[in-house]
Amino acid sequence: MSLYKQLSSGILLVLLAAFLGTVVISTQNLRSFMQDQLESHARDTATSLGLSLSPHMSPPDIPVITAMIGAVFDRGEYRRIVLTGTDGATVLEKSVPPDNGSAPAWFVRAFPLEVPGKEALVMSGWNQAGVISVTSNTGRAYDRLWSTTLDNLAMYLALAVLSLGLATAAVRVLLRPLARVKTQADAIRNNSYMIQRHLPRTPELRSVVQAMNLLSEKVGKIFSEQSALTERLREQAYRDPVTGLGNRRYFDRQLAALLDARDEITQGTLLVLELRDLARVNERTGYTAGDMLLQRTGELIQAQLAYLENSFVARISGAAFGIVASGLPPGSADALAATLCRDLLQLRADGLATSNDIGHIGIAMWRHGKNPQDVLSEADMALRAAQASGQNTWQRYQPVAANQPDVHTMESWRRRLRGVIDRGTIVLYLQPVCEAAGRSGTLLHREVYARIDDHSAHGVNAGIFMPLAERFGLASQLDKLTITRLLEHLARDAEGTAPFAINLSSTSLHDTVFIQWLCSTLAQIPEQAPRVLIEFPEHAALANTRNAQSLVERLKALGCGCGIDHFGRGFASFGYLRSMPVSYVKIDSSYIRDINSNSDNQFFVQALTDTLHSLDIRVIAQSVESPAERETLAGLNIDGLQGHLTGRPEPVRSAESKSQRS
Numbered sequence: 001m002s003l004y005k006q007l008s009s010g011i012l013l014v015l016l017a018a019f020l021g022t023v024v025i026s027t028q029n030l031r032s033f034m035q036d037q038l039e040s041h042a043r044d045t046a047t048s049l050g051l052s053l054s055p056h057m058s059p060p061d062i063p064v065i066t067a068m069i070g071a072v073f074d075r076g077e078y079r080r081i082v083l084t085g086t087d088g089a090t091v092l093e094k095s096v097p098p099d100n101g102s103a104p105a106w107f108v109r110a111f112p113l114e115v116p117g118k119e120a121l122v123m124s125g126w127n128q129a130g131v132i133s134v135t136s137n138t139g140r141a142y143d144r145l146w147s148t149t150l151d152n153l154a155m156y157l158a159l160a161v162l163s164l165g166l167a168t169a170a171v172r173v174l175l176r177p178l179a180r181v182k183t184q185a186d187a188i189r190n191n192s193y194m195i196q197r198h199l200p201r202t203p204e205l206r207s208v209v210q211a212m213n214l215l216s217e218k219v220g221k222i223f224s225e226q227s228a229l230t231e232r233l234r235e236q237a238y239r240d241p242v243t244g245l246g247n248r249r250y251f252d253r254q255l256a257a258l259l260d261a262r263d264e265i266t267q268g269t270l271l272v273l274e275l276r277d278l279a280r281v282n283e284r285t286g287y288t289a290g291d292m293l294l295q296r297t298g299e300l301i302q303a304q305l306a307y308l309e310n311s312f313v314a315r316i317s318g319a320a321f322g323i324v325a326s327g328l329p330p331g332s333a334d335a336l337a338a339t340l341c342r343d344l345l346q347l348r349a350d351g352l353a354t355s356n357d358i359g360h361i362g363i364a365m366w367r368h369g370k371n372p373q374d375v376l377s378e379a380d381m382a383l384r385a386a387q388a389s390g391q392n393t394w395q396r397y398q399p400v401a402a403n404q405p406d407v408h409t410m411e412s413w414r415r416r417l418r419g420v421i422d423r424g425t426i427v428l429y430l431q432p433v434c435e436a437a438g439r440s441g442t443l444l445h446r447e448v449y450a451r452i453d454d455h456s457a458h459g460v461n462a463g464i465f466m467p468l469a470e471r472f473g474l475a476s477q478l479d480k481l482t483i484t485r486l487l488e489h490l491a492r493d494a495e496g497t498a499p500f501a502i503n504l505s506s507t508s509l510h511d512t513v514f515i516q517w518l519c520s521t522l523a524q525i526p527e528q529a530p531r532v533l534i535e536f537p538e539h540a541a542l543a544n545t546r547n548a549q550s551l552v553e554r555l556k557a558l559g560c561g562c563g564i565d566h567f568g569r570g571f572a573s574f575g576y577l578r579s580m581p582v583s584y585v586k587i588d589s590s591y592i593r594d595i596n597s598n599s600d601n602q603f604f605v606q607a608l609t610d611t612l613h614s615l616d617i618r619v620i621a622q623s624v625e626s627p628a629e630r631e632t633l634a635g636l637n638i639d640g641l642q643g644h645l646t647g648r649p650e651p652v653r654s655a656e657s658k659s660q661r662s
Contacts, residue, residue: 099139327467
């Protein structure tokens with residue numbers, strides 16, 4: 001029971017006890033008064049009758065005596081009148097049965113009126129002629145006592161209700177600061193560190209509020225310091241101090257992780273842009289001007305990558321930038337390179353370059369499993385060819401015909417994806433995500449991968465077709481189809497309990513029509529909705545944190561959890577997580593690959609995990625491939641593992657039969 005209810009109940013009991021006690025005492029006092037009145041009335045009547053009867057007692061005039069006593073008795077105020085002679089014999093008696101009036105029997109027992117008969121002498125001259133005894137009737141007294149008690153009780157109850165209302169209102173006002181303290185504590189639990197500016201007047205409550213304010217400030221400061229330390233460690237290890245982009249170390253790890261990814265992105269483009277003018281600028285105008293040239297070049301590249309999914313840029317040497325765009329086909333890569341070459345001329349217009357011969361670009365296409373050094377070598381060869389072909393030009397590395405991958409035109413991809421949506425021919429694969437502690441392999445959830453059937457063993461990975469779907473405006477429709485297929489699977493697996501995590505594209509995350517469909521669909525299946533986990537990439541959440549936060553809160557109200565995929569791939573501050581109550585994050589594979597032999601990544605992941613645990617956010621490591629990586633991660637307090645070490649993606653039917661066998 002809440003403190004407010006306890007205090008209100010206590011006040012109510014005290015008021016009832018006080019008012020009932022007052023009623024009882026008042027009734028008891030009235031009973032005593034009524035009893036004295038009845039005795040006095042009987043005594044006065046006996047005296048009056050004794051004097052009135054004296055002239056008629058010698059000898060007794062029975063008709064007159066009877067008339068006189070009857071006249072008094074018939075008024076109804078007396079229960080018994082008895083006239084006895086000197087010898088004790090009854091001369092005349094009038095009586096009625098005892099009368100309690102309208103008072104209930106329990107009231108009469110609780111407040112009895114004991115009225116004894118009062119006597120007076122009847123004289124005949126100087127001699128005693130008899131004794132007259134009068135006993136008052138208690139019926140009218142009980143009527144008055146009962147009605148007065150009811151009136152008092154009604155009045156006191158009305159006062160009790162009024163007093164209770166005033167008292168509870170006062171208690172509510174007094175406890176209002178405690179309600180705000182509860183709200184403040186809930187806010188701290190939800191990683192929001194609010195401060196109460198209005199302090200209560202009550203000293204005890206004021207001290208409680210002040211203590212909570214200090215606690216909120218302290219916890220907020222601890223989180224901010226811990227988050228800042230983690231971000232600083234990441235920047236020192238992976239960020240170029242001049243441009244603010246990733247450095248060569250960051251580039252190598254990201255590219256290696258992409259080429260090693262078995263279940264997500266499987267092809268893409270590498271562009272190497274090298275400035276020809278940097279050494280001349282440093283020589284003529286100083287290193288500050290050279291730094292400005294590098295910074296502006298980074299801005300121009302980032303502006304072109306802003307609308308490309310799964311892309312990044314890093315400064316890989318003094319004058320060179322590495323640009324990786326996942327899922328970008330050769331034709332689009334050529335168009336991107338041509339645009340960047342044209343944008344380089346802006347550096348001369350800004351006064352940062354000394355000539356129009358500013359830079360060149362080499363392009364290499366990559367696929368899953370290729371060696372990173374081979375891809376860089378191909379891009380470098382293309383870059384040297386571009387440098388030999390003229391100012392601000394680009395070249396793409398052309399492999400020998402036997403090694404060239406199959407090429408599909410953009411229009412053929414558009415028709416193919418449109419056909420998949422129209423026919424609903426998406427294939428779901430499931431990969432287990434397990435607990436990191438111990439070797440039990442307890443299942444946390446299964447991640448859902450969407451693939452297109454191409455008559456091969458594993459189909460076309462989403463890493464290939466989803467970037468194209470984004471360009472064609474079909475990503476939301478493909479996500480809708482994938483979720484529909486997952487919900488159909490949940491309907492077949494009605495007795496299951498394991499959750500399923502499904503990834504949303506950036507387009508879907510910010511598509512209000514799609515989000516409305518998703519929420520309304522999940523609202524119609526309240527029993528199965530908690531088994532659906534919605535994931536989205538970190539860069540998509542950062543593109544519009546308000547939309548992402550709104551989605552997380554709406555899904556949380558439906559019982560669905562949310563997670564952030566590829567967490568830590570960029571250099572954004574972690575502060576946005578304080579207002580986005582996700583259930584878990586999945587650390588990008590670039591930090592996990594070979595972590596057992598990389599002390600810097602171990603330190604970063606440990607600090608990151610501690611920070612996220614302080615927000616009640618679970619941490620899952622992606623692309624765990626070796627027992628050594630698993631053992632290292634378990635020692636870093638990671639909550640979950642995902643990768644081929646814990647289980648390969650399998651078609652839904654295979655995963656279902658395995659689950660039934662286990």
